[in-house]
Amino acid sequence: MLKFAVIGLGVMGKNHARALKNVADAKLVATCDPFASGDFCCKHYGDLDKMLESEDLDAAVIATPTFAHKDAAIKCAQKGVNLLIEKPLASSAPQAREIAEAAKKLGIKAAVGHVERFNPAVCALKNELAQRRIYEIHTTRISPFPTRIGDVGVLADLAVHDIDLIRFISGEEILSSHILKSRRIHASCEDSANLSFELSGGATACARVSWLSPFKKRTIEVVCEGGVFEADLISQELKFYTNLDANSFSQKTCFVKKSEALSGELNAFTSLLKGQNSDIATLEDGIRTLEVIS
Template identity: 25%
Template sequence: MQLPILDRWTDSSGLSLGVLGVGNIGMVHLKSALAMPNVEVVAAADAVPENRNRADRAGVSRTYDDYAALLESEDLDAAVVALPPFLHAEAVERAAEECIDVFVEKPLARSTEEADDLLETAREAGIAVGVDHTLRYQPDMTGLKEAYDEGSVGHVPYASITRLNDGPLGRPPVENAPPSWPLDPDAAGGGSLLELGVHCFDVLEWLFGDLEVLDASMGRTLEIDVEDAATVLLEARETGTTITLHCGSYQWEQLPEVNTRLRLEGVTGTLSNRDHLPDNFYAGAAKSALSNVASRFTNDEPDVFGPTFYLQAHYDALADFCEAIRAGNRPPVDGTDGRRTLALAETAYERAAVDADGADELEAPEVTL
């Protein structure tokens, strides 16, 4: 358990921030921070020259090809860790040496063991650890939670959540080879369950409290080394709710279509996240899409906040983290939350492995005509 954060803020000056990793999601965090009042993005780091060039064009003063060099060279209050999962623990350790608070992309780590070491390092250094679990910041999810908390459907015996996208391979035709680490179980820690399922675990516990994994199965629709589909049966003991969770990276995304579906089947009715989409969701997304297409012809940078529905949630999550550490408070989504989602994922992997071993031992039934 993390200790209360040391209050290192003595004035109202801006928060100095560095961004470690400016690939796809790192650029979202970078542009989010650049748009925030009282936050100064002083530097960004990435091993890929093209990514550093994008950061330069976005307005970052200095870029580094090594995140450790950035942490040692810059006077930072906080750092965004948007590196591949196998670098999260090392990056937090380096940040802790410089007494820099960290906002870490999910999954927090590749395992609970690695997460425990990471959090112990942070605790000893007195730094804060936030985690980018953003589903709870989307307006459809906040609207659903508000309706549920108000008791609009009464007791909820059953709930379901599905989250699908096209994963690291992308939608064909693919112009560039995908990065190798998302398809490497050692580098990523797992497949769809760690990439997408941890978001679902987080929002479900935000709604219902502690979850217990009852059963799980993993699948591969493609010949890759990590699962691209996972189904988990859960129970929320506090509310007596049975929940099914399915996530996968096998479906081509059709943006701006919402790729997460959450339904609560209450005794007096049903709540769905789709009932709480902003009124202008599709119109706003279409406008952003047209703007991004036009930017290809004008050589301008695409608008990372379009469709704003998804990416505004990342802005809000990072802004909440910055506000918390500025006030000397624990981040609203902290390392213990990130560790909890990893524990649920590990239990799901274990349940799926047991079921798979048992299935291998079963004899095929004899069929006679």
């Protein structure tokens, strides 16, 4: 049984603590957050150094605000604790590289919490695309402004999901990118952006992210050999459209085995720790994503 800690008990930290209960090979033994209080169903610490001195941990989930990722990650790595670090990996690509260098030097396993890789609609889409040539990828990720976000803008909070998904789904690298961004309601960072990419295999991609919408929308459209796939990441649905002739098309609903993406991510992380193959995002994936938005 792998002994886990969750560091940072905001929205994502609490979600990780809950989801860990459903991971067969993991046990949550400690939490750490200087500002949290209440019943945590395990030992709680207000100080990270004290927790690392007191607990014999196999792994930790770092779900602190982004600016605190680097220091927490390096402290854990120095104690030999394997890491799942919430996205974005760090506040900047140079900080992310510091984390990667520490992990390599200290011999720990580490991954990045790009949870959308484990959305059942994304899993089904990736399987459907395995034998098809991709021409274009279009993503939309919009929502009202989340008041819990204070240290990053829409690029680091939302666009990183889609940059990672574009690379993950296509299996291609981003050769060039162009980003148009604006700030309307956020105090100090961009709250809307349109991104376009050229991929290494010849496909193109674009991503729209915004905190200016009154509703949430998370979709991926892939134009490929034979037709167009449309995935709804909220409802976990996948549809395929293909031309019948110049004036009509057919629609097929693809099978999606619905489940919680976060539980899938945590199971993939435990597989990584056990030396098994895993689709979880690597530190290099996290660095590449940050390089695109920097």
